[in-house]
Amino acid sequence: MFHVLVTDAISADGLAPLLEADNIKVYRNNENYNPKDIQALLVRSATQVNEELLSTLPNLQVVARAGVGVDNIDIQAATKHGVVVINAPDGNTISTAEHTFAMISSLVRHIPQANSNVKGLEWNRKKFIGTELFGKTLGIVGFGRIGSEIAKRALAFRMKVVVYDPFLTESRAEKLSVTSLPLEEVMKMADIITVHTPLTKDTKGLLNKSNIHMLKKGVFLVNCARGGIIEEEGLLHFLNNGHVAGAALDVFEIEPPTNRDLVLHERVIVTPHLGASTKEAQYNVSNQVSKDVLAFLNGHSVSTSINLPTIPKEIYNKIQPFFQLGKKVGSILSQAMKTPVEEITVTYAGNITEWETSILTKSIIAGFLRNRVDTTVNEVNAAAIAKERGISYGEKHIDESYGYSNIIEVEAKGKDIRMVVRATFIEGYGARIVHMNGFDIDFSPKGHLLYVQHTDRPGVIGQLGNIFGKHETNIATMHVGRMLQGGKAIMMLSFDQTLDNRLIDEILQIPDISSAITLDL
């Protein structure tokens, strides 16, 4: 059973994949739970996922942000703890774009102020003369998912759209009918500026007390991204001196906001971080992270991770079975060698070489380390832990795939010891180990296995069978591999339960058996 803690107000409908799964127990923050049980944490922007919180959840494997911004999550601390961070990058794009556009429209037509005026039983029509959007220039800073949706809406209102985004290509700007310009140009040209970047060290105070004077006099400013991208002190200064005509803010440097002069300013309209607060967006982000968390806990890799290399979805789907196989190969080596390993080399051949394999290599390293360290190891921290333990690793791609459509070969070397395992994934058949230390073999890497090295002589298998029979232990499957008749050979047996050590000791008494190692996969 996996235990999932949901701390913020996350859509219950969207949580259905987790709530309905047989092997998942979901706790809300106000329910009783043991912090040591929690393997997954689901948050929005309210929970601060910092070192302090991470240390209270020692078995946490994944933090999922039901939304876009991960500035409430200490990614570095999570990575150090081996915790994968995922988010739902596109589930609230439309809602936030619509909210931003509603804020722009409200701002230029003074709708919130006029609403309060009429509700205050006044009827002041002259006070609320507005500005048309038609023909005006909208400056969009940050032209990602939300920025580009806003551009579509602005163009439908027959506005001109100029954008600044250092990562925007000319062809994408052209395709979306916007003009891409340096920030200074956008600042000089725009009648309204809306920001849609993440909050980073580069975007903090992007518009500030020293540069807002460069904007057109009478400009309107909008921030529905993150508090601080437009510096609040600078904004207030230029509102007060009349350079800025008005501002619409959904987000604040401190939330709830403490800057009363700004919030209460008569030309400022505000909402309490409502960009993503629609039924649809909340369902989308909750459902998206629930599916990802479920997949992750069930041993599958995720495609939206913040602190893992990103793999395009179509490649991710193809490469996904190899992650589990890779971890198992790593685990086989780790359990079979039982001695210090200094170097691991992963060789890929066949169609798998068409893909980016570095993350797969990290999976293999994680699978290897899992049996050897007492902390959580996964693709996120495998490289760091391997380095810490003095294990170097590398990967290469070769042409020889031994007749299989794909091959992963892992060689682990230590002082006077070397072991090689070769595996493949066959569509419709599954994962197979096809070679071990010079022996061709063919078995499925799962369950409770016994890896036996012996001499190929009549009677060895019979003696082994007798011991299992005596202990009423049923052999589920058995695979044998040898190089030469009468020479060294190996056996891989599988069982329905873990084998008792006394039984292994008895097996080792058989003269032609040189080693018998249990592998739990």
Ligand SMILES: NC(=O)c1ccc[n+]([C@@H]2O[C@H](COP(=O)([O-])OP(=O)(O)OC[C@H]3O[C@@H](n4cnc5c(N)ncnc54)[C@H](O)[C@@H]3O)[C@@H](O)[C@H]2O)c1
């Ligand atoms: N108010 C809300 O409820 C709400 C909801 C969703 C998202 N957001 C915020 O909106 C932000 C944008 O969301 P998105 O989904 O469009 O993200 P996105 O990643 O698709 O787009 C962000 C864009 O900003 C650009 N960028 C990065 N650094 C920049 C810089 N220094 N100058 C200019 N552009 C820069 C990037 O190239 C990217 O195109 C999020 O980071 C989040 O903080 C707020």
Ligand SMILES: O=C(O)[C@H](O)COP(=O)(O)O
């Ligand atoms: O980054 C986001 O997704 C938005 O800011 C939404 O935040 P929320 O989930 O706290 O509403």
